Amino acid sequence: MFLLAIEDLLAHPRVIETREHIHHSIPKHDHMMRVARFAHYLAPLMGADRRTAVRAAILHDLDSRLGTLTSHGAIAARVATELGEPEDVAAAIISHMYPFGPRPTTPEGWVLVVADKLASLHDLSWFMGGLFTGRSLRVRRQLCASDPYVLARRATHRPIGKVWRRRSRAGTPMPQIEG
Ligand SMILES: [Fe+2]
Numbered sequence: 136m137f138l139l140a141i142e143d144l145l146a147h148p149r150v151i152e153t154r155e156h157i158h159h160s161i162p163k164h165d166h167m168m169r170v171a172r173f174a175h176y177l178a179p180l181m182g183a184d185r186r187t188a189v190r191a192a193i194l195h196d197l198d199s200r201l202g203t204l205t206s207h208g209a210i211a212a213r214v215a216t217e218l219g220e221p222e223d224v225a226a227a228i229i230s231h232m233y234p235f236g237p238r239p240t241t242p243e244g245w246v247l248v249v250a251d252k253l254a255s256l257h258d259l260s261w262f263m264g265g266l267f268t269g270r271s272l273r274v275r276r277q278l279c280a281s282d283p284y285v286l287a288r289r290a291t292h293r294p295i296g297k298v299w300r301r302r303s304r305a306g307t308p309m310p311q312i313e314g
Pocket residue numbers: 195196199207231232
């Protein structure tokens with residue numbers, strides 16, 4: 136059972152808080168759990184250590200918003216090391232965005248690359264499927280209201296919204312778009 140390998144990490148506040156973080160328009164926790172599940176099945180098929188791959192998977196996108204497409208693997212790897220994970224877990228996390236970013240150097244790194252891509256496709260299909268029932272947008276709205284990163288960005292990056300609100304307060308009509 137793959138949950139046994141990550142029992143302690145699932146109880147860690149840094150992982151628990153990802154339930155309220157948005158990632159691919161779904162909870163980041165769901166994405167990382169999906170990657171962990173894929174890693175559990177793929178590891179023996181790819182000659183990798185299952186425990187290392189699964190532990191890397193459940194941490195692989197922590198603090199991803201602090202980096203870019205190519206650099207956030209290194210950021211999450213640093214977080215994993217700070218949480219006490221060994222070098223092989225960090226090494227697998229660093230390269231999970233390959234080919235966007237460094238090439239994996241270990242079998243567990245390759246497992247994470249494949250598991251992350253498969254999970255991302257599942258994330259997308261879950262989101263698309265939920266568009267028909269309203270579930271996806273409801274979850275997205277909840278996450279936008281709970282994710283501290285989104286809230287902080289909204290507070291500092293709303294030039295168009297600010298102009299709009301200022302103009303409506305002053306009773307100035309917004310410019311009409313021709314065409
Ligand atoms: Fe990532």
